Amino acid sequence: MEVKTSKERIFEEAAILFREKGYRAASMRDLSDRVGLKPSSFYNHIKSKEEILQKICLENAKKFVDGMKAIKKESDDPLKQLQAVIRLHVDIAIKDRSSVTVFNDEWKHLSEPFLSDFLKMRKRYEKEFSKIIEAGVKKKIFRKLNPSIALFTILTSLRWIHYWYKPKRKIDVKTLENDVINLLVHGISKV
């Protein structure tokens, strides 16, 4: 089996291409070379170039939102929740690096109303993440730091894992999850 439709191939190759060159620099002619269809043929399968971007951004946003929802359901312990969120980011980043890169780095090229919708989802996700940290501080499990700084320092290191993680570094998923958790939870210092 492993037989892919043209439509599937378009979306897959586009994610790789958009990651490599950036959405704006990637042309439909570039995509044509990769997919093996003429640019005009794409339009039997998609409405526009931006539709590809929209789908990639939306699908990945859903992965994170759904993941966060499941985590909140599973445990009330802020530390366990934080560890689970870190694993969520690691897993998504590793499973489809191209797709998550486009989601994370190219969303700004969405047009309205997709851009506004995207930003709303994004803010909601950040809010849910923030609640975990706040709960931990309240329970005296977590250090009391400026809430924005704590949230974004952690979230930023998770959001751009795709940027430096390369399969050829041969770091297995479990090590990546555990070491990132270890570092963000306990710090680099031994004392």
Place this chain on the structure above:
Amino acid sequence: MEVKTSKERIFEEAAILFREKGYRAASMRDLSDRVGLKPSSFYNHIKSKEEILQKICLENAKKFVDGMKAIKKESDDPLKQLQAVIRLHVDIAIKDRSSVTVFNDEWKHLSEPFLSDFLKMRKRYEKEFSKIIEAGVKKKIFRKLNPSIALFTILTSLRWIHYWYKPKRKIDVKTLENDVINLLVHGISKV
């Protein structure tokens, strides 16, 4: 005083524009609107659009390389060095947010040989950063983690400070420096 040459205004406004729209999506016509010169007039001051990108990338790269050099000179203590590097990233990110954003996020649009030169500098910087962590591990000051994971988890949270730090959040520089140091050195957990 405060009288800026056209050339200065072109580079300043370009940094802001490239940050907002991305290098490829930002046109010379967009820049024209901001600077108040016709696109054709730019070419009395610059050679090409890419020259602007080149200058921004190179200048910022130099800031980091020079900063790292000074830090290594000042102390041999890995912890003090790490703290100083964190302050370096915070200070550069806050002092000129647009410029550092373009440097960090748009370098991929450099053409050769600028791209290769840039990547070489970048790798050297990462190596110098890595040496700090390795020295700390050797002295048993730092936790022993996978070297790539430790390096990039920390470095990533520093490289994208510009992405979430906004002046209107009213976080002062000292708080930002201290909380980021606190979090990365000791972790979010109290225990």
Place this chain on the structure above:
DNA sequence: GTCTATACGATGATAGAC
């Protein structure tokens, strides 16, 4: 040093034959 006019290649997308 800035302007108007324009070159001209690349872009996303469409029309219509097969």
Place this chain on the structure above:
DNA sequence: GTCTATCATCGTATAGAC
């Protein structure tokens, strides 16, 4: 559903008048 041919637009950059 894929192709060839083509369109309208926008991109960076240049020529030459003032």
